[in-house]
Amino acid sequence: MKKLLNELNPQQREAVLYFDSPLLILAGAGSGKTRVITYKIAYMVRELSFSPERILAITFTNKAAREMKERVEKLLGSDVPVFVSTFHSFCVRLLRSHAAKVGLKPNFVIVDTEDKKRLLKEVVKELNLDTELYSPSALSSVLSNIKNGTFSLDSAQVYYDRISPIFELYNRKLKELNAVDFDDLLLYGRDILSDERTRSYYERYFQYLLIDEYQDTNRIQYEIARSIAGRKGNICVVGDEDQCIYTWRGANIENILSFERDFKNAKVIKLEKNYRCTKVILEAANAVISNNRLRKGKRLYTDNQTGEPIRLFRAETDSEESLFVSKAIKNLIKKGISPKDIAVFYRTNSLSRSIEDALRREGISYQIVGGVKFYERKEIKDILAYLRLSLFEEDLISLFRVLNVPKRGLGSAVEERLRRITERERSWSGVLSKLEGELRMEKQRRAVRELRETLEILKGKTSELSPYELIKFIVTVTNYEDYLRNEFKEDFEQRLENVRELGNTIQEFSERTGLKGEELYLDFLTTVTLSSDQDEIENAEKVTLMTVHASKGLEFPVVFVTGLEEGVFPHFKSSDSSEEIEEERRLFYVAVTRAKRLLTLSYAKKRRTFGKLRDTKPSRFISEIPSNLIKEVKKRTRGETLREKTENLEIEKSRKPKLVFHKKYGKGVVKRVDGRGENAKVTAFFSNYGEKTIIMKFLKVLA
Numbered sequence: 001m002k003k004l005l006n007e008l009n010p011q012q013r014e015a016v017l018y019f020d021s022p023l024l025i026l027a028g029a030g031s032g033k034t035r036v037i038t039y040k041i042a043y044m045v046r047e048l049s050f051s052p053e054r055i056l057a058i059t060f061t062n063k064a065a066r067e068m069k070e071r072v073e074k075l076l077g078s079d080v081p082v083f084v085s086t087f088h089s090f091c092v093r094l095l096r097s098h099a100a101k102v103g104l105k106p107n108f109v110i111v112d113t114e115d116k117k118r119l120l121k122e123v124v125k126e127l128n129l130d131t132e133l134y135s136p137s138a139l140s141s142v143l144s145n146i147k148n149g150t151f152s153l154d155s156a157q158v159y160y161d162r163i164s165p166i167f168e169l170y171n172r173k174l175k176e177l178n179a180v181d182f183d184d185l186l187l188y189g190r191d192i193l194s195d196e197r198t199r200s201y202y203e204r205y206f207q208y209l210l211i212d213e214y215q216d217t218n219r220i221q222y223e224i225a226r227s228i229a230g231r232k233g234n235i236c237v238v239g240d241e242d243q244c245i246y247t248w249r250g251a252n253i254e255n256i257l258s259f260e261r262d263f264k265n266a267k268v269i270k271l272e273k274n275y276r277c278t279k280v281i282l283e284a285a286n287a288v289i290s291n292n293r294l295r296k297g298k299r300l301y302t303d304n305q306t307g308e309p310i311r312l313f314r315a316e317t318d319s320e321e322s323l324f325v326s327k328a329i330k331n332l333i334k335k336g337i338s339p340k341d342i343a344v345f346y347r348t349n350s351l352s353r354s355i356e357d358a359l360r361r362e363g364i365s366y367q368i369v370g371g372v373k374f375y376e377r378k379e380i381k382d383i384l385a386y387l388r389l390s391l392f393e394e395d396l397i398s399l400f401r402v403l404n405v406p407k408r409g410l411g412s413a414v415e416e417r418l419r420r421i422t423e424r425e426r427s428w429s430g431v432l433s434k435l436e437g438e439l440r441m442e443k444q445r446r447a448v449r450e451l452r453e454t455l456e457i458l459k460g461k462t463s464e465l466s467p468y469e470l471i472k473f474i475v476t477v478t479n480y481e482d483y484l485r486n487e488f489k490e491d492f493e494q495r496l497e498n499v500r501e502l503g504n505t506i507q508e509f510s511e512r513t514g515l516k517g518e519e520l521y522l523d524f525l526t527t528v529t530l531s532s533d534q535d536e537i538e539n540a541e542k543v544t545l546m547t548v549h550a551s552k553g554l555e556f557p558v559v560f561v562t563g564l565e566e567g568v569f570p571h572f573k574s575s576d577s578s579e580e581i582e583e584e585r586r587l588f589y590v591a592v593t594r595a596k597r598l599l600t601l602s603y604a605k606k607r608r609t610f611g612k613l614r615d616t617k618p619s620r621f622i623s624e625i626p627s628n629l630i631k632e633v634k635k636r637t638r639g640e641t642l643r644e645k646t647e648n649l650e651i652e653k654s655r656k657p658k659l660v661f662h663k664k665y666g667k668g669v670v671k672r673v674d675g676r677g678e679n680a681k682v683t684a685f686f687s688n689y690g691e692k693t694i695i696m697k698f699l700k701v702l703a
C-alpha cells in the first residue's frame with residue numbers, strides 16, 4: 001500500500017487519507033481528480049477494511065464507471081464488488097427495489113429518446129394539437145428541462161400554452177405503461193429517498209460516497225447525494241468549475257457552492273499540478289479560461305515538457321480543412337503514432353461527415369463516437385422490442401413498434417384503433433385479441449392473430465433458450481431476415497450482422513454477469529438504455545472522432561479541434577449572452593485539456609451551411625491563446641503537396657526511454673530526459689552508482 005501512496009503527490013495523498021469531514025476536491029483538468037477517487041477507494045478497501053460493496057462511487061458515464069472499477073481492481077490485484085455507477089443506473093437499482101413506493105412495478109421499462117418522441121407524438125395528437133407547432137423533439141427537451149428543474153412549468157407556458165396538459169398526459173401515459181423516462185429515474189430516485197426509513201437504510205448501508213465530475217451534477221442528483229451521505233457526511237466529491245458544460249441539462253455551479261454550506265465542516269483540497277499536458281498546452285488552456293468571470297480562479301502548472309507549439313491551420317474551405325486533418329493524421333501514423341492515440345473533436349455532430357469522408361479517402365480507420373449508436377439502430381430496436389414483449393405483457397410501447405414490423409399490412413388506421421384500445425387494455429394479448437375482433441378485413445385480422453401467436457410462442461422461449469439462440473429464434477419466427485432483405489437492399493448484410501452481434505452481446509453479458517432468465521434481460525435492457533456516447537468507444541487501433549461534450553474526462557496524446565469559427569464554436573445559439581459564451585469557453589477549455597502532447601486547431605474561412613458556402617470569422621477562442629504558443633501551419637507555394645506541408649508536424653517519435661544500459665554503470669532507471677536526440681541529457685538511477693546524468697549517445701535504450 002505504501003507503494004500506492006507513493007504514486008500520488010502530497011495534496012493527492014492528503015485527499016486520499018482525509019476522512020474527518022466531507023471533502024471537496026476542486027481542481028483543474030488533468031490534475032488527478034479521477035486518480036484520487038480511484039486510489040481512495042483502493043485505500044479504503046485495503047487499509048481501512050471497508051466492504052467494497054458498501055462504497056458507492058458515482059461517475060458521469062458507464063464507461064467511466066467500468067474503467068474506474070477495473071483500475072481499483074488492478075490496484076488491489078483482485079476482483080472487488082465496489083459499487084461504481086452513474087446516477088441514472090444507481091437510481092434504476094433503487095427503483096427496482098422500491099418500485100411500489102412510487103406506483104410502479106419492478107419490471108418497469110425505461111423509454112429511450114425515440115420511444116419518448118413517439119409517445120409525445122401520440123399525446124399531441126390525442127390533445128388535437130398541431131404536430132408542427134408542438135414538435136415531439138422540441139417538446140422532448142422542454143419536458144426534460146421541466147423535470148430536471150431548469151424550467152418551471154409556468155415559464156414553459158410562455159412558449160407552449162398547452163404545455164400543462166401535455167406534461168400531464170405524457171406522465172399519465174408513462175405511468176399506465178409502467179414506464180419511466182431518463183429524467184424520471186432521478187426524480188423517482190429522489191422521491192424514494194425522501195422516505196426517512198429508506199433514506200437512513202441507505203445512509204447506513206453505504207459507508208462512503210464518492211462523486212467524480214461533480215461540477216456537472218444537477219440539483220436532483222445533488223439532493224440524492226445529500227440524502228445518502230446524510231448526517232454522517234461520509235462523502236468526497238471532485239470537480240472543476242471550469243469544466244461545467246452541462247448547464248443546459250440542469251448542471252449547476254451552485255452545487256459546488258452549496259456543498260460547503262450544506263455539509264458542515266467541509267474540507268476543501270486543491271490540486272494544482274497537471275500531469276496530462278505539455279507546458280504549452282496548459283498555458284494556452286489557462287490563458288483562455290482566465291477570460292471567464294464566473295469562476296473561482298485557479299492556475300495550474302505542470303512539470304511536463306514544454307512540448308510542441310500549438311498548430312493552427314487556416315483552411316480556405318471546410319473540405320480543405322478535412323483534407324488537412326486527414327493528411328496530418330496519416331503523417332503522424334507514419335511516424336509511429338498509434339491511431340488510437342489520436343482524436344478529432346468538433347462542436348456538433350453534423351461537422352463529422354466531411355472529416356469522415358476525408359479519412360476514408362486516406363484509408364485511415366476511425367470510430368465515431370455519438371453517431372447512431374448500436375442500440376439505436378432500427379434492426380436492433382426491432383428485435384429488442386420483440387424481446388421485451390416476450391418478457392413483459394404490458395410493454396405496449398414495444399407493441400406499437402412491432403405492429404407493422406415486419407410489414408403485415410397494418411397501417412396507421414389500425415394503429416389508431418390500437419391506440420384507443422390501449423386506453424382500456426393493458427396487456428398485449430388482451431389488446432391484440434380486441435383489435436382482431438374489431439377489424440373488418442380478414443387479411444388484417446389474420447395478421448393480428450399471427451402477431452399474437454408469434455408473441456405467445458416467444459413468451460415460452462425466454463427461459464428455455466440461451467440468449468444467442470433466443471435472438472436467432474426471434475429472427476426466424478418473425479421472418480425478420482426476409483424483411484431486412486426486402487426493405488434494405490443496400491445494407492441488408494450489415495443489418496443482419498448487427499442482429500447477430502446482438503445475440504453475441506447478450507450471450508456474453510449473461511456469461512459475464514452470471515444472470516439468467518428475466519433478471520438477465522431486465523439488466524441487459526437497462527444497461528443498453530442507459531448507455532452513453534462514451535460507452536461506444538472501442539479500444540481498437542482507430543482514430544476517434546467525437547463532439548467535445550463526449551470527450552469529458554478522457555485524454556489523448558494527439559488532439560485536433562476543428563471548426564473553430566464564430567457561430568460554430570462558440571455555437572451561434574450561445575452568442576447572445578455572456579453566460580452562454582462562458583459555457584462555450586469552458587467547453588473549449590475541456591477540448592484543449594484533453595491533449596497530452598500535440599494540439600492542432602483549425603478552421604475554414606468558408607464553410608458550407610444550408611447548402612451554400614458562406615464566409616466565416618475565426619473563433620474568438622483562437623485569439624485568446626497567446627500568440628507565442630501558436631505556430632501556423634502555412635500553406636506552401638504551389639507544387640508542394642499537403643503531405644509535405646504537414647510533414648512539419650513534429651512529435652516525439654518514440655516515448656521517453658524508461659530503462660537504459662551504460663557500459664560502466666550497467667542498467668539504469670531513467671528519471672529525466674532533457675533535450676532531444678542523441679545529445680539529450682539523461683538522468684538515470686544505477687543501482688551500484690546512484691544517480692548519473694549521461695549524454696544519450698553513450699547509452700543503449702532497453703525499454
Ligand SMILES: Nc1ncnc2c1ncn2[C@@H]1O[C@H](COP(=O)(O)OP(=O)(O)OP(=O)(O)O)[C@@H](O)[C@H]1O
Nearest residue numbers: 007008009028029030031032033034035275276553
Ligand atoms: N501523482 C501522479 N503521478 C503520475 N501521474 C499522475 C498523477 N496524478 C495524475 N496522473 C496522471 O495524469 C493524468 C490525468 O489524471 P486524471 O485523469 O485523474 O485527472 P483529472 O483531474 O480527473 O482530469 P479531468 O479534469 O480531465 O477529468 C492521468 O493520465 C493520470 O494517470
Ligand SMILES: [Mg+2]
Nearest residue numbers: 033034035553
Ligand atoms: Mg477526471
